[in-house]
Amino acid sequence: MNILSIQSHVVYGHVGNAAAVFPMQRLGVEVWPIHTVQFSNHTGYGSWKGRVFDGQSVDELLEGLEEREVLGRCDGVVSGYMGSPDLGYAILSAVEQVKKANPKALYCCDPVIGDVGRGIFVRPGIPEFMNEHALGVADIITPNHFELEYLSGQDAPTEEAVKSAIQNVQAKGPRIVLVTSVQTKETPSDALDLVASENGQFWRVRTPKLGVTLNGAGDAIAALFFVHYLRSRCVKTALGEAAASVYGLLKKTELAGSREILLVAAQEEIIAPTWRFEVEEL
16 A cells, blocks of 8 residues: 655654654555655754745645556555645645546545634634635544534534534535544543444543654654555554554653554554544444
């Protein structure tokens, strides 16, 4: 399996491609990474060095791949944080080129917009781009609870409201939706839910809430869910596998007191998770 991963990248730590590429490789996937930014570290540290690449840089790299005549072997494209709408259009162009070469290829978009407590934290134009352009192209999207509410245009304080919001988003294009960090009125205070949907079915995994919030967790779970779905073609299976692996990675990171996800030290959690959770139909 070959996956084109177009995301941000950091030298130190694990966010963007630095959080997504290794887990996919550990699952035996050949990953073709394209970096949209290259920073010394993630921006949560308050300061960093590096630069943001423009859409033309993505276009040039795709042109090189076309010249190698390899796009027909690409099984999917995954994207995450987009630094500008210009980059977003370049990513959608890349998806178009891949699907032209391989009509069976799928596109998984992590629509990074914001989060509960922080609100919208991306640059102006990105939320609108996601809503008006990316959703119409994506086969799979992986928003968090805040992003689901933004993209659907409705509040989702209950499980039924989450299901309704997912259906509203699916009506805009994506067949499959995975919602992370879900907290509804039905979610216990010491837990977090993940909800996934396809073809009118809804599945939930409930995991214990950890005492750590780590950058890059969303990038990792989107990548893992995408790989497991491509292999199984089953949302329930992909949800269960991705949830177990990410919980294991985060739990071991918490136990170690690390500020960065222990992708390498805890890599066995990617292929043989220590903790597993029931996948329930909603």
